[in-house]
Amino acid sequence: MRVRLEDVARATGVSPKTVSRVLNEEPSVKEATRQKVLAAMESMNYRPSPAARGLAGSRSFLVAMLYDNNDNPASTYLAEIQDGVLDACEAHRYSMMVCPLRMRGQDFLHRIDALVTDHHIDGVVLTPPLTDNRKLLARLQEHGVAHACISPVRRKDVVGVYMDEQKAAGDLVTHLIGLGHQRIAHVVGIADHGASRWRQAGYKAALTAAGLAVDPSYIVQGEFTFGSGVVAARQLFTLKHRPTAIFAANDDMAAGVMWTANEIGLKVPRDLSVCGFDDTPMATQLWPSLTTVRQPSREMGRLAAQQLLEQLRGRGEGRLVQIPYELQLRASTAALPG
Amino acid sequence: MRVRLEDVARATGVSPKTVSRVLNEEPSVKEATRQKVLAAMESMNYRPSPAARGLAGSRSFLVAMLYDNNDNPASTYLAEIQDGVLDACEAHRYSMMVCPLRMRGQDFLHRIDALVTDHHIDGVVLTPPLTDNRKLLARLQEHGVAHACISPVRRKDVVGVYMDEQKAAGDLVTHLIGLGHQRIAHVVGIADHGASRWRQAGYKAALTAAGLAVDPSYIVQGEFTFGSGVVAARQLFTLKHRPTAIFAANDDMAAGVMWTANEIGLKVPRDLSVCGFDDTPMATQLWPSLTTVRQPSREMGRLAAQQLLEQLRGRGEGRLVQIPYELQLRASTAALPG
DNA sequence: GTGAAAGCGCTAACAA
């Protein structure tokens, strides 16, 4: 029924071990032998059994994508990353599992243990804010499980992918300043997320670079959700000198800001310019369409997984790669009248 | 290092086979023995190796969630279903893989073969429109792989979960009629999706039941995307007798309709009532917030997987369960003035 | 109701 490694060996006239060597791309096989075996595998449509490989060997050819189920950014962000990770896994004949964790609460370390003990996971892809959880990283280290990070805060000795979010945020705010805005507010994301810190830092840097003061009352806390954008906007709209532009740390909060503007009759962008970050599908679906920064999530997932696999397959070390961003200037920002 | 079944056996003073019997919930074990073994497993923190079980036995304790990568509904829909499937799998100690397919193009059957041959998948959860692909279903049958469907078109001899979408759509349109609307248009979804058919059928039924004519020029084709909602709305807005209400077959298209209304200066709901279907997060984030039908995707994923596992574990047959819907009446619909 | 032996398909550690 099933074509086994042994069958390929017999058909080729070599030992099972040699076929195994070819399968695992070990260098110590004569090129002629390798070609013969490869040809037989192909023609016999041989497919190795992951179960047998996992049981006998030290590798499982399995990676897991971990994400936080509480403080998750928009689900579309995670879905795109997942697709990217899957792309890379398929290209290298690895399988992927998905593993939601609840970072608040203590069970989440046990889930790591289970993943390692049960499935012998070879490596994991970490999404924010998991990328910076010291307990999690320590546990992975204990288990000897490799990992790649997406947008990690620490960038030293880390494998994965990141964007220069600070510079991107700075560019966005500089754009607002170029449109004549001076009273520019910022809605911050969840406090300990790297994304919040970078985007806020970029905001401040741009103001400072333009010789504008950083007014603390123009900086309000959010938590990356639509609702928190609404709350933040309401607070900003009660200020004596209302901001003429608001930079929200992500698109969801920007949507909340625009919703609130509608609520009190402010017209975007005439009365208020709004911009976000991420370029989720929503950005083009809002009215007016949202000025934001494009973050290529799927590509980031793909690259992170690729670096992880690079490392697992012993081909080089796995690096931290930077991915470029793109400003998306749309209809929600406009020049300040007068 | 690892606690094996044999270790549990030794600690309990029974044979490995007996421990295996307990593990697999086989009936032919004396209750006292079973308790003893269970206790030992617990205290020794025994975790069976999926690889070994898969290799030796006929089951893999693995299910896959399949989805279409081309005609996919909103990614948030799939993400929620995935979470639900995962919930059920964890509750029954099964693992889940995700498997995107491209239904256009022919490779997708090979991917099924790979899933079965490589991973010995025990069963799959099918999402629309995969639920009704005859080739896919036939292939699964060939392989003897069980499946559960989410919102399948055929409802006979099928395991899974569905909602009465036709009735829900009818209720929505009836609500519009109750508000005084008579010129009610409908934006249809992708032609061969069950969701499109049911929602359109509900629309027509409600009109007919109210003694209103079904005007073909008020029914325009869409494809479940925001952009197609825009196109459809533009078409409807050029009609001599513009509709006073538009029922789009999903929230994304409804958002497109609202966007277009904005574009040409129509005010929702004063000049136009709009409603959608699904109650995605977007529905509450639009301005004005969208009247729609709540479809509990995560719960549907959970239930479908649960029925699948029920079937796999031989406890009963697995049924097709119906899940209730809920109308969400929000700000995008209002009484017709005059 | 329980156990002994064999083997799932592959890789490890050695040997040649």
Added chain:
DNA sequence: TTGTTAGCGCTTTCAC
């Protein structure tokens, strides 16, 4: 560069 032997941790088959 290639082959041999043993066994990964479990389930199967068959015996008792």
